[in-house]
Amino acid sequence: VPALVVQNLTKTYDNGFQALKGISLSVEQGDFFALLGPNGAGKSTTLGILSGLVQKTSGSAEVMGADVNADAFNARRYLGVVPQEFNFNQFEKVIDIVITQAGYFGMTQAEAAPRAEELLRALDLWEKRDQQSRLLSGGMKRRLMIARALIHGPKVLILDEPTAGVDIELRRSMWAFMKDLNAAGTTIILTTHYLEEAEQLCRNVAIINHGEIVQNTSVRGLLSQL
Ligand code: ADP
Numbered sequence: 001v002p003a004l005v006v007q008n009l010t011k012t013y014d015n016g017f018q019a020l021k022g023i024s025l026s027v028e029q030g031d032f033f034a035l036l037g038p039n040g041a042g043k044s045t046t047l048g049i050l051s052g053l054v055q056k057t058s059g060s061a062e063v064m065g066a067d068v069n070a071d072a073f074n075a076r077r078y079l080g081v082v083p084q085e086f087n088f089n090q091f092e093k094v095i096d097i098v099i100t101q102a103g104y105f106g107m108t109q110a111e112a113a114p115r116a117e118e119l120l121r122a123l124d125l126w127e128k129r130d131q132q133s134r135l136l137s138g139g140m141k142r143r144l145m146i147a148r149a150l151i152h153g154p155k156v157l158i159l160d161e162p163t164a165g166v167d168i169e170l171r172r173s174m175w176a177f178m179k180d181l182n183a184a185g186t187t188i189i190l191t192t193h194y195l196e197e198a199e200q201l202c203r204n205v206a207i208i209n210h211g212e213i214v215q216n217t218s219v220r221g222l223l224s225q226l
């Protein structure tokens with residue numbers, strides 16, 4: 001099965017604004033895929049529907065064959081989500097944030113602890129494990145969101161503007177981390193409004209504008225048109 005299949009997806013918000021006008025997309029397993037578009041295009045809305053945070057209006061979305069509504073439990077297990085906004089408990093310790101997330105997926109403490117250590121070491125947060133999340137720098141909070149999203153070993157990782165507002169050094173280390181993760185088999189889908197980010201990382205890209213997919217091609221194909 002593909003990692004992701006979206007068909008004729010629409011979203012009209014309660015105020016009547018149509019943020020998605022019927023988008024269709026397919027992302028193969030192992031891909032590194034960018035959803036590229038200007039602010040307000042509908043990228044976060046799309047990711048919100050995939051991750052179960054936003055209710056779709058019509059159409060369908062599946063993660064690894066699991067419908068995000070009808071089979072939400074499995075769709076969420078297959079998916080790790082890194083939202084744009086920090087949304088942890090400010091007073092919870094770094095290690096506990098990651099372990100708590102593991103609990104939502106039915107992992108025992110014994111399963112979660114070694115995995116949490118591995119992730120926190122890989123993301124250079126292990127030394128901070130006993131600190132409350134409010135004491136972390138912005139860059140550390142970003143990395144913590146990635147660790148939390150990966151604790152249950154998702155097949156597909158979705159990141160919403162992962163490097164927005166991040167300094168160049170952290171951007172490069174996050175790029176390297178994502179490349180390694182993808183090379184090890186995780187499908188990665190990110191939104192960005194930086195063409196350069198898609199160029200550095202991704203194989204395939206869909207461009208969204210005003211709630212419609214205006215182009216869906218390889219990154220190489222896109223660059224050859226410029
Ligand atoms: P849903 O249809 O998914 O339930 P709602 O239309 O109820 O979403 O809106 C969810 C929240 O987003 C509301 O609290 C609303 O105030 C807020 N919101 C409204 N307009 C915008 C906007 N243009 N951009 C971002 N958030 C908005």
Ligand code: ADP
Pocket residue numbers: 013014015017018019037038039040041042043044045046
């Ligand atoms: P992007 O992630 O590409 O910047 P979004 O998906 O956040 O775009 O938003 C798409 C459009 O939907 C924008 O015009 C935004 O203002 C609007 N929007 C987002 N959330 C809401 C909401 N809860 N209620 C009404 N409009 C919204």
